[in-house]
Amino acid sequence: MNGPEITLDVATELRLFVAHDRRHGSSTVVTDGSSTLGHVVESLGVPLTEAGALVVDGRAVPASHVPGPGEHVEVRAVERPQRVPGAPLRFLLDVHLGTLARRLRLLGVDAAYESEDIGDPALATLSARERRVLLSRDRGLLRRREIWAGAYVYSDRPAEQVRDVLGRFAPALAPWTRCTACNGRLVEADKDTVRARLEQGTQASYDVFAQCTACGRVYWRGAHHTRLETVVADAVREFGDLRAAP
Known part of the structure; x- marks a missing residue:
């Protein structure tokens, strides 16, 4: 990737998925300017099934959000208990x-x-x-x-x-x-x-x-x-x- 730089914080519970050099505090990620935030998160190793709210500069955004230069992203863990749409739960x-x-x-x-x-x-x-x-x-x-x-x-x-x-x-x-x-x-x-x-x-x-x-x-x-x-x-x-x- 060679585009806008963002800073990214991954919830403690999710840091086992990312490389060791990104497990402590904020890390800088260079994006390509067109990939979605969901793609960026998965490229770091975090399955989207494990990501809860994606928060950019204090506001929740969907996984389809395309990160812009200088944005600060928080990848939070899934809230528990997790509600799955539809019934019954199987x-x-x-x-x-x-x-x-x-x-x-x-x-x-x-x-x-x-x-x-x-x-x-x-x-x-x-x-x-x-x-x-x-x-x-x-x-x-x-x-x-x-x-x-x-x-x-x-x-x-x-x-x-x-x-x-x-x-x-x-x-x-x-x-x-x-x-x-x-x-x-x-x-x-x-x-x-x-x-x-x-x-x-x-x-x-x-x-x-x-x-x-x-x-x-x-x-x-x-x-x-x-x-x-x-x-x-x-x-x-x-x-x-x-x-x-x-």
């Missing part, structure tokens, strides 16, 4: 976020997940077609223009990933209502109805069952239920009332 996760998908489903959050790598264009198209928020740790994927909405998952630890998504989007929680395997809805199931799907030990030890309406998988309160109850209780305690926030 997610799409890329191939690397399988554990996060299962934990969101455990909490009753609609979380579609591709267990095979179908490619960035197909994921972006699916996000747009089904109006799902695309969750990924791939910055390049989040820059694709065809996605409906997206968000970067900041941690590589599943427990922190769950807290990040719930704190950012405040989805309605309805624990134990979704199949963790396929995202389908669970309904109560009579023991006699699902008996053929159960091992003899399970038949003898349990009487309360649920079944997925999509894939037919059967659920009961097995050996891992106490651990899962802790996961659910922690999430509900911390995030269960976020949707009531103004």
Whole structure:
């Protein structure tokens, strides 16, 4: 770029995306005089899905704003909880976020997940077609223009990933209502109805069952239920009332 110079401040939360020499205080950026502010921000490494308000000399501007000489730009972080237009709130996760998908489903959050790598264009198209928020740790994927909405998952630890998504989007929680395997809805199931799907030990030890309406998988309160109850209780305690926030 060889054009007007602007000064740019990136919110602390977003500085991990930019080069080390731009992570402290204001930095000078030379633009080409025709590129939009959105393009300038992304050229620094910040996905627009992570940018909140773009403020130029004290006033908010759209990403389509073309920076002029001497302008001071603030790139703020997305406000939390983030409101996504339309309803219901649904997610799409890329191939690397399988554990996060299962934990969101455990909490009753609609979380579609591709267990095979179908490619960035197909994921972006699916996000747009089904109006799902695309969750990924791939910055390049989040820059694709065809996605409906997206968000970067900041941690590589599943427990922190769950807290990040719930704190950012405040989805309605309805624990134990979704199949963790396929995202389908669970309904109560009579023991006699699902008996053929159960091992003899399970038949003898349990009487309360649920079944997925999509894939037919059967659920009961097995050996891992106490651990899962802790996961659910922690999430509900911390995030269960976020949707009531103004």
